[in-house]
Amino acid sequence: MTKRQNRMALVAMLVLGISLAGYFALKAFNDNLLYFFTPTDVVEGRAPIGKSFRMGGLVESDSVVRDGMKVSFTLTDTANSMQVDYVGILPDLFREGQGIVATGSLSQDVFVASEVLAKHDENYMPPEVADALEKAKQSK
């Protein structure tokens, strides 16, 4: 092997080794990297019940009940859903059908949230386009 090939092999081994190490590290920490749990995770007991954790999903249509600063609504991942109670200021994007992430803990099948963050999707469009898409969806 020439010197150059030697160096090439060294760099290749470096890349390979680091990728493998990275892969295994990510596999090991996979659960810690989840920012939130879904209602299905909670129902199936995968969420750290008893501790504070984050739950994410969509705000179910016609489920929002407001009473001053108090809000309660149903959070769903379409398979399972869960009632969320929250007191405080909601982000601008909070609305029915919106994705949100709530921080809090479970008390008797109700998720009591201390913080509600909105998760917006990857689509951007002017209101006319949004209306047209909505109409097309309904006429289907």
Add this chain to the structure above:
Amino acid sequence: MTIVEYFSFLPYGKYAFYVWSAYGIAFITVATLFIRARSNHKQTLINLNSKYSRQDD
């Protein structure tokens, strides 16, 4: 009156503070990159010049 409300007279209303400060930070960062690149080049030329004139003496 919050700072967000204070800047709401600008275009984009209630989002004016956020949009303009985002564009402002980007502009300042890019301007800093150019200014530093120029001043580094000038400084290098000055340093090398003085080094060469010392050698010539």
Add this chain to the structure above:
Amino acid sequence: MWKWIQRQASPKVFYQTCTKLTPWFLLPFIVLGAIGLYWALVVSPADYQQGDGYRIIYIHVPSAIMSMTVYGVMAIAGGIGLIWQIKMAEVVAKVSAPIGAAFTIIALATGAIWGKPMWGTWWVWDARLTSELILLFLYLAYMSLNNAFDNPRTAAKASSILAIVGLVNLPIIHYSVKWWNTLHQGYTVGTGGLKDPDMGIALGIMFLVFVLLYAALVTIKAKTEVLTREQNSRWVKDLVTGERS
């Protein structure tokens, strides 16, 4: 071919090439920058949910993509320097680092400013935001390691290895929104997320503007670096003393 590359990689020819190229990047950057800003701030329509607040996308997304691209360029140039001992590749790697770090800072700052009104928070420790922050630390580590050596060749070797090791972070940043639940949304680019043609044009131009910005800065900064490294060669002395008179 190999001869041609070697000729291009000689410090003097490389310096002259940079001098020639700079205006070809700088002028389009300024012109397209003005057009891009006009398209982003005036022509493109408001979003149905986020109103005018979404306009931050036109700097956030290009700077975020470029923060990763520049890192890739830096690591690959560093690798080329390691394997083929091409000094000018080391120069490109070194001068790319502060530019990439600046792009990362822009991406993080504009993201935070966007997050506050939309998500309701400046910052969360989700996989996307955390891995992008790690990218900034990688750039900073690269720069301080590169500065820690007196000999530029040794500095280039040590920091190139660090850059190659850090490459593992790039796929993590890119796929973080797919692999894990994150507060950050999924891909807009490549999925037709921008439903209005003017939005697409604005983002496209702004991306080009960031590419030109990087290219222009590299050619400017590389010249300074070449002068410092080659200060003992005859042509640098002639050039520098010539500029004085």
